[in-house]
Amino acid sequence: MPSGRGLITNWCPQVKVLSHRSVGLFVTHAGWNSMMESVSGGVPVLCWPIFAEQPSNARMACTEWGIGEEIPHEVKRGQFARLVKDMMAGEKRARKEKAAEWEVKAKEATKVGGSSYSSLDALIHDVLTTRMID
Structure with a gap:
């Protein structure tokens, strides 16, 4: 480099x-926060999941959302370099365009009136107006 x-x-x-x-x-372990930050930034991902929800998140990013590729656990230096090159300029370059599409969706969902904004607003309303039962 x-x-x-x-x-x-x-x-x-x-x-x-x-x-x-x-x-x-x-390049991420595919934890939920990292995935949401990647989506919100429109950044494609190379996922290297280790435990907990990470493998599921990586699978979603790679197969459902189309924004990433998974790094094999026993990856070698040359394989890693090829993955990066393919994601940046090679055959996997379409992941960048897909990530940009998800960025737009994330911004729409979190703006006032968006689905995430409305869901959070409803949750806060429910918590503040619900009485605790002894």
Whole structure:
């Protein structure tokens, strides 16, 4: 990789990074928060699930949403490099367009009147107006 074209760090503000227009791909364990942040940012994913809900999330991203590819557990360096190249410029490039479609859907759902916004509003209303039974 040419100097200045990448960054490896142990922590960063993930939502801010994934929202930046220069991000072309996100390598993730496919945890729910990471998946929602990827979708909201319109970023395709390479999923490397480990446990809990991660394998299910990865399967959804790869097969249902069409925004990712799964990394084999025993991946070799060359395989990983090919996956990245295919996602960025090769035959899997369509994942980027699909991620952009999901970004639009996420923004629609979370704006005032959207499905997620309305569901959260209803939940808050129910919690605030429901009396606890002893």
